[in-house]
Amino acid sequence: MKPHETTMDAGALKRPRRWHILVFLLPALIVYTAVMILPLIETLRQSFYNTVDGQYGFVGLSNFKVLFGDPRWAADFWNALRNNFVFFLIHMVVQNPIGIALAAMLSIPKLRFSAFYRTWIFLPTLLSFVIVGFIWKLILSPIWGVAPFLMDLVGLKWLFAPWLGRPDSALIAVSLISVWQYVGIPMMLIYAALLNIPDEVIEAAELDGVTGWSQFWKIKLPLILPAIGIISILTFVGNFNAFDLIYTVQGALAGPDKSTDILGTLLYRTFFGFQLQLGDRSMGATIAAIMFLIILAGVSLYLFAIQRRMRRYQF
């Protein structure tokens, strides 16, 4: 039994104009335009404006020149971008494989209480990032934390360190907190994809002697690849827009020594200001514009280069 590749049937049939589609789309379109598209355009516009000698006006690309040309702005920006990539990579190599593994385990038919596990693993995703940040700050606190206490019980206290306060471990710690919170999303999506694989395919594989691990690698994994692609792109967009968790756990200065500063926190500090630092809307908008371009590039790469080549199967 060979799966067929889908072929899109270009509708050759002439149909009457379906106005109701437009009518139904309109409310969403209006709301989306008002709260997303217009602010986005306004932000992009602002990135080309700045105050020069007290006069607010069009300055062309000079904001971008400052961002990339001025050694301090550039250092801050590249530092944030690099941290952001680390943040994303940790999600890709930890969160998504664990999500896939959890989904694979949940879809074992013999597993008992699977609904229970599913709910509990998904639960942190529903929590507010403020709560998650606060809980983990307490868990990892070297003074009252549960982590040093529990590690002490099993004689591993020497392994404990004030991870959130060290420049070399803070970013990893914060990324893992985020992974803990969001691992439910890849799990759910993959789980749904796995359930979509028809039993006949699995049975046929078993008849051919493909079972266990090799069944997962050779049959199931190729079938859930599109779902993995979607998850990757969701992770990418989510991570490059991230801000909230870092802000609640490490504060707006994203310490220590800017080691957890990602584009979102840099944007926040620049745009809104912090403590004695006054907000700089033009530079903030410039950073926002770059973030938009990065995300746009990533999504385009996925849509045009990867998704098109991906084989889809229909049963």
Place this chain on the structure above:
Amino acid sequence: MTRTTIKGLLLASSILGSAGLAHAQDVTLTIESWRNDDLAIWQEKLIPAFEAKNPGIKVVFSPSAPTEYNAALNAKLDAGSAGDLITCRPFDPSLEVYNRKHLADLTSLPGMENFSDVAKSAWTTDDGKSTFCVPMASVIHGFIYNKDAFDQLKLSVPTTEEEFFAVLEKIKADGNYIPMAMGTKDLWEAATMGYQNIGPAYWKGEEGRLALIKGEQKLTDEPWVEPYRVIAKWKDYLGDGFEAQTYPDSQNLFTLGRAAIYPAGSWEITGFNTQAQFKMGAFPPPVKKAGDTCYISDHTDIGIGLNAKSPNAEAGKTFLTWVASPEFAEIYANALPGFFSLNSTAVKMTDPLAQEFVSWREKCKSTIRSTYQILSRGTPNLENETWLESANVINGTDTPEVAAKKLQDGLDSWFKPAK
């Protein structure tokens, strides 16, 4: 919670709505503030005292979170939805608000004569011509210590740098107490409670601060690097995992009696008085050698101004005149021991810890935090950078010399001293 509040409001408005009609002339003033800790004091003491004397004016205190205050306030002012009275941060954040014509000029406000020029400096334009906020209070830096612990270990209060470290060493050797409660996680503790606390003794207070603004001294000069060398030595006396210790952690460590010394600002007094179960004392930042003049950071921290677009400007001015009066100073200073009145009239305070702090004004020279006036106007922001580097120095990420160089380079990139 929100829902019950809304229900309560609806209920209140339905019942009291008719009562409100009788006072149709009433003016309601709203105060914007970052001091959400002070909500109770405003509602229970200050506002009733004012309203009793000024029938027809109602006052609502509406604070927001400290870290979001500046950004939220600017957004509200731009949108025209800010309150009538604006609590002023010292120096540039407020000056900027004034320059954008959001704060009214209060130079001629009755009651302004109760304040010295130094008290008004934080809310006066660079040319000294206009004052736009009524000074409310300053905070003094120093160290609060656990008296019981000191008695138990037979320690005396240190006055010099050497004695200070000797005391820390003894507490550490004893092992019952963490010598000093401070963390670097929140960054600002290291800068505000560390560098700005002990620093004035090395850069000689106002002398060094003004020399820095005039460009006669640099942050890489010895008086500015040495305090960094001193706080770098603090590292050994902080609690386990101080790198991840937050500000509330430090407060709790001290008030629970687990730490002996707390590098403090006087604003802690109210909280510590209610939390701590032991006797507390305070000592000023130690001097370098016995006999040296001591310097304290007596930082003008909080003022209050009038929204230039307020429809209730007259009532607002009445309120501000009252804020400038000795009566307000006395209620405020006693309700919030640790926030010291800037009023020229001496205020009687009952809290012993607050008395101790304020007594240093007589024997030591006062200054304000070095980064606040003018020097934090550009990008990179010197205050934020100082937070970062102070934490780096204590964490050992940067040496004092490297930290000072980074700060000076940052400052040089935009700051041109007025010659």
